[in-house]
Amino acid sequence: MATAMTMASRADAQAVAIVNGDPITGFDVEQRAKLIQLSTHQTKSNKEVVEELINEKIKVQLLKRFAIEGIDKDVDNAYANMARRMRATPKQFSENLEKSGIKTETLKSRIKADLIWGQIIRGKYQSAFQFSDQEVNARLKTKNRGDENTVGYDYTLRPILFVVPRGSPPAAFEARVKEAEALRARFQSCDDGIALARGTRYVAVRTQVVKSSAELPAQLRDVLAKTEIGRLTAPETTAQGVEVYALCGKRQSESGPAKKEIRDEMFNEAFEIASKKYLKELRDQSMIEYR
Numbered sequence: 001m002a003t004a005m006t007m008a009s010r011a012d013a014q015a016v017a018i019v020n021g022d023p024i025t026g027f028d029v030e031q032r033a034k035l036i037q038l039s040t041h042q043t044k045s046n047k048e049v050v051e052e053l054i055n056e057k058i059k060v061q062l063l064k065r066f067a068i069e070g071i072d073k074d075v076d077n078a079y080a081n082m083a084r085r086m087r088a089t090p091k092q093f094s095e096n097l098e099k100s101g102i103k104t105e106t107l108k109s110r111i112k113a114d115l116i117w118g119q120i121i122r123g124k125y126q127s128a129f130q131f132s133d134q135e136v137n138a139r140l141k142t143k144n145r146g147d148e149n150t151v152g153y154d155y156t157l158r159p160i161l162f163v164v165p166r167g168s169p170p171a172a173f174e175a176r177v178k179e180a181e182a183l184r185a186r187f188q189s190c191d192d193g194i195a196l197a198r199g200t201r202y203v204a205v206r207t208q209v210v211k212s213s214a215e216l217p218a219q220l221r222d223v224l225a226k227t228e229i230g231r232l233t234a235p236e237t238t239a240q241g242v243e244v245y246a247l248c249g250k251r252q253s254e255s256g257p258a259k260k261e262i263r264d265e266m267f268n269e270a271f272e273i274a275s276k277k278y279l280k281e282l283r284d285q286s287m288i289e290y291r
Contacts, residue, residue, distance in 0.1 A: 015291050016291050032110075060113050068116060072112075121274050128274055136259055153213045155224055159244075160204070179200065187230075187231060190246050193230070
């Protein structure tokens with residue numbers, strides 16, 4: 001039994017490809033295949049997985065040529081954000097990956113390659129990502145966008161949080177929602193209403209912010225579109241408590257959500273073209289040995 005385990009371990013550690021002197025092992029391939037299956041619910045062939053790992057090695061090796069400050073911290077932050085979207089702590093997220101047979105470093109390696117690649121492509125091909133308003137408007141016309149999202153607004157907001165201590169029962173949140181609704185009924189203008197909010201126990205009135213409708217999620221855009229200036233939005237429950245927004249100003253802006261969508265679309269197209277071009281250059285320059 002011990003001999004069989006040793007042989008399996010050696011097979012995992014055996015290189016299936018070498019990229020500029022850096023090996024890709026059978027274990028790397030197995031781990032990446034599991035990650036692809038978990039994240040996309042698709043199964044790739046062994047050859048496709050190896051090619052993906054070769055591209056990743058080439059991207060990470062760019063750190064030898066380009067200095068990118070704080071990349072490891074950026075990886076940890078991206079990993080933590082990914083965990084947060086799954087409603088888990090980084091530790092819990094890692095434990096869930098382990099249950100699926102995936103090492104934390106497998107995912108972090110892919111995140112690192114993507115972050116490095118994104119920064120380098122944006123820096124190397126900066127001019128390819130500059131789009132004039134004329135170009136954006138021309139693309140917008142081809143989409144026949146005539147809805148309200150073609151018009152943008154800048155909203156002046158004061159976030160107001162009704163604090164609920166961590167670990168409180170649902171009844172505590174329900175009580176704070178009622179308090180938020182009571183304030184909402186009395187809130188008639190930002191000048192007077194903010195003073196009312198500050199006079200309420202365990203309420204935090206946050207710094208005023210200006211947000212473009214292009215930056216906001218569709219749900220919040222719809223809420224603000226239906227809210228009168230000087231009034232509060234409906235209460236929303238968050239991890240910190242119950243939050244409302246005071247709408248203190250609204251003015252039309254040049255960039256609406258539809259234009260942002262078009263710019264993002266044009267950016268993604270340009271990024272894909274630049275990415276394929278540079279990756280081909282790097283692969284042509286690399287020493288890739290298949291085992």
